[in-house]
Amino acid sequence: MAVSGRGPYDPQNVFAKILRGEIPCRKVYENDYALAFQDIAPQAPVHVLVIPKGPYVSFADFSQTAGDAEIAGFTRAVGHVAGLLGLDEDGYRLLANMGVAAGQEVPHFHVHLFGGAALGPMLHRS
Ligand code: 5GP
Numbered sequence: 001m002a003v004s005g006r007g008p009y010d011p012q013n014v015f016a017k018i019l020r021g022e023i024p025c026r027k028v029y030e031n032d033y034a035l036a037f038q039d040i041a042p043q044a045p046v047h048v049l050v051i052p053k054g055p056y057v058s059f060a061d062f063s064q065t066a067g068d069a070e071i072a073g074f075t076r077a078v079g080h081v082a083g084l085l086g087l088d089e090d091g092y093r094l095l096a097n098m099g100v101a102a103g104q105e106v107p108h109f110h111v112h113l114f115g116g117a118a119l120g121p122m123l124h125r126s
Helices: 014-019 059-065 068-084
Strands: 027-030 034-038 046-052 092-095 111-115
Touching (some): 014 046, 059 068, 068 111
Antiparallel strands (some): 092 111
């Protein structure tokens, strides 16, 4: 079910549990600012989620309230993961769903990193 993308932060959300090690993930990368892991239901040959370590509900929350070091560290981590996965040459897509209109389901900010194939048009058109 889609969430609003606005607070308060729910520490029982699934990505908070992954960060605390309470449920497993297939980790790709971790540093002080970010954790990257395989999406449980991949929608492309490469589908990795990158999440900040801090408790941010959505991109709106992260962009408005995270510190400069967290924003820089997280952004660099996303780029680093893309490089680790060998996607720099062929390219990749980043996507962050914010709130109900975008269909955000997990209320912890995350960036989807898609690659490994031609990814088609930017938005699904029904
Ligand atoms: P959203 O719709 O919020 O942008 O994306 C949430 C993503 O989280 C979905 O792609 C979904 O497959 C993924 N996801 C949900 N629960 C889990 C989980 O327990 N583990 C992992 N690795 N991914 C999850």
